[in-house]
Amino acid sequence: MSGSKLRSLWAALAGALVALLLISGCGSPAPQDQKPADPVAEVAFEPGAAAGEVNPTAPIKVTVDRGKFDSIALTNADGKQVAGELSKDGRTWQATEALGYGKSYSWSGQAIGEDGLQVPVQGQFSTLQPKKVIRATINPTDNAEVGIAMPISVKFDEPVKDKAAIQRALTMQTSVPVDGSWAWLSDRQVDWRPKEYWPAHTHISVNAKLYGQSYGDGAYGMADLSTDFDIGRSQIVKAAVGTHRLVVMRNGQQVANYAASYGEEYDPGRNTPNGIFMVMQKNPVEIMDNPRYGYHDVRKTWAARFSNHGEFIHENQENAAALGKVNNSHGCINLSAADAKAYYDSALIGDPIEVTGSASSMPPQFDVYDWLLSWDQWTKKSAL
Template identity: 70%
Template sequence: MTGAKLRLPLRALLAVLAGALMISGCSSPPTNPQAKPADPVAKVSFEPGAGAQRVNPAAPISASVQRGEFDSIELRNSDGDSVEGKLAADGQSWKATEALGYGKSYSWSGRATGDDGKQVEVRGEFRTVNPDKTNHATINPRDDAVVGVAMPISIKFDEPVEDRAAVQRALRVRSSTPVEGSWAWLNDEQVDYRPKDYWPANTHVAVEADLYGLDLGGGSYGQADLTTDFDIGRAQIVKADVRTHQMAVVRDGKQVASYAASYGKEDDPGRNTPNGTYMIMAKHPVEIMDNPEYHYRNVRKTWAARFSNHGEFIHENQDNIAALGKVNNTHGCINLSAADAKAYFDSALIGDPVEVVGSASEMEPRYDVYDWLLDWDQWKAKSAL
């Protein structure tokens, strides 16, 4: 029929539209060839951080991984030497078990796998501090020593220490019998520890000095850590009253000996045995003595126990036997007979106190070992803390 319009039934039109929608809904979205794969979830971190400079070689060194575990991990220095360390049981952290060296570069290597199954490389570098100089120190008493109740703990450095407070913070003293004690700087190269009163007899003492990696100031660092474990022996004290012409020995609270003695000449200050609390510093079966001021050299005496670096000893002097127990006429030493000097010598320990009283003069606290010449407040005032 000419000019007639084509009419579709309504039901047919809806069917055509529904088919078109179904075709559109089942089609896939277009792909993006530029899409980036997801990053691995494992994250590795270091202490110190990668790229760190002037790291303290004694500081804790570690690596850890979040959302994963280490498959392998290693830390090497610039010489290719591997640093000893321990991987945690869960595989998520590693710690160095040895101190590092001064002035060295270190690099990490290894791999970690995340909980997404993807691996990441372990990489990072850092460098330790390179000191201008290192300062060597020694500690006394040594391991396993048995010493007297006046024995101080002494740490001596080869060079002056600028940051004394830093040193003291690195020192620890433990004793089997608790004591009140303090460190004191006798000079800029020596720090000593002593209790307020004498050590209790038969006490065990342990000392730790964490000096390696410690900044001592002035570009100097500690060369090595120090430790010592020693024991205090019985409590033996020399009671030396110059007015009595006797030298008494008190052991564990009881007098066990009294020896006829001669002390320093009383009317000559240069020959006094000065008042003060000292300690036995050294023992020698034979001592060669010199005193040019009083015109004697190469004098041989036996059973000599030094108790002051001013020059005082307890020793044998058979040549002065007539004065023992009667007259004070020595050059400052305590003279005994040969038999008595040997008996005392055999009983003495390094660190035994020697208490001198009744003299016309006092000992100036400056002759190397003067720990017990200071009262407790004076001693504490020499602490850097």
């Protein structure tokens, strides 16, 4: 083969090789282990995942950013779902019921991101376990109609240490403005009393948010309390010991003036003591005992208790000769049977009884002594 032909052959082979290399290098092979893109949706919990000692009344919610929930549930250890509400945009779910003490809860469901990718909703948390759960009661009860001296009273089964926290959890609304204050009468009782008597026909609503509330020393409230009640007409008993009369004022007008006998004036143990009291209880029949003065199982009718020291307004027909003339009872206010019945029928629990002119006064130490304290003394018993 001539030299020129050989050179031509090598040139052709070189050109073909270059073309083959160009063809084989016009693209790059797909990567074999490329990671898929991360979902854009992000789920956040309140309380955080694996949280412990959560207050069962704390806000419990879950939110998703750059996405919305496709399904969502919060369940307790027994598999029961907690009631909750999903926002209109589908991005926030919040519990609408309080949780239990000492319980564990689990999240489940999934969110769909703006990129169409799914994100699981999962996690757990637990609520606090109190050392002690304390029960409370509230008075007056729902739908009651009471007198103008009636306090609102919240009583606890155990002493309360953090009184300020509990007092902040107590709220009330009145149909007309009323000036008043809470006062702690003991470690187990807090009362609200108006500065002056309630205006007649006031409607009152009270809420005590005690569930989940710390009482101090690891104790917590058992349940929330509430009550709605009404003040009735204004009725005040004017019990001036020296007059031997009992006067009833209703809505500012005198409606009755009964002959009465008060406690023996010269024996401090038998005085009807001075003070502002209120009707605490009404019983058509009351069995009375006073071992100190030698009587037992004495049956009296139309009895309105106004002190846990033992004072009542009641019938004592056997003492008719003294009524309106002599004070000779053992501390109660005696009336005739007819007058006692008339007064009994007119009285509401919470009506004030104002005793004046006695040789002694009642110390503020028995169950209901709200009106035996001056306003200055009362407000100093507030924890706030």
